Amino acid sequence: xxxxxYILSNRQYFEANLIPSVxxxxxxxxxxxxxxxxxxENHAIALSGIVTLLESLGMDDISFNALTVYTxxxxxxxxxxxxxxxxxxxxxxxxxASLNSTDGVAINLDNELVIHLPRALIKLQELGNGVSNKSxxxxxxxxxxxxxxxxxxxxxxxxxxxxxxxx
Numbered sequence: 001x002x003x004x005x006y007i008l009s010n011r012q013y014f015e016a017n018l019i020p021s022v023x024x025x026x027x028x029x030x031x032x033x034x035x036x037x038x039x040x041e042n043h044a045i046a047l048s049g050i051v052t053l054l055e056s057l058g059m060d061d062i063s064f065n066a067l068t069v070y071t072x073x074x075x076x077x078x079x080x081x082x083x084x085x086x087x088x089x090x091x092x093x094x095x096x097a098s099l100n101s102t103d104g105v106a107i108n109l110d111n112e113l114v115i116h117l118p119r120a121l122i123k124l125q126e127l128g129n130g131v132s133n134k135s136x137x138x139x140x141x142x143x144x145x146x147x148x149x150x151x152x153x154x155x156x157x158x159x160x161x162x163x164x165x166x167x
Contacts, residue, residue: 089140
């Protein structure tokens with residue numbers, strides 16, 4: 001609660017400094033090889049938030065090099081693991097991370113991620129993480145690097161058609 005009060009009471013400082021910081025750090029990340037704009041900008045937002053907060057606390061005399069290097073390494077890792085531009089599918093995979101077999105998500109004996117899509121989508125909708133365009137999601141899932149096939153499975157209570165992905 002105290003940090004929220006601090007940020008809101010120093011709102012003008014953050015409004016004036018945060019966006020320019022994001023632009024600078026985004027450019028810096030692109031300069032070190034983060035060529036996916038979305039990833040560079042998302043990591044720059046996190047880095048800039050921390051740097052701007054510390055600077056507002058008068059800690060602008062310390063070096064942020066280690067934090068910048070760490071952020072660049074995390075961004076490079078994200079570029080390596082986000083091998084597709086399937087943003088909706090990637091969002092879907094992130095959203096189902098906490099779901100289990102009763103929600104339509106399981107790992108089978110072959111260490112494949114198995115998803116009963118109708119059940120998983122219903123659960124995500126209940127959690128407020130619904131997908132607005134199901135046909136686009138299905139298209140992206142079938143083109144995703146992790147996609148294996150759609151086949152009948154016994155991973156859930158009833159036999160059903162399910163999507164299989166590499167874990």
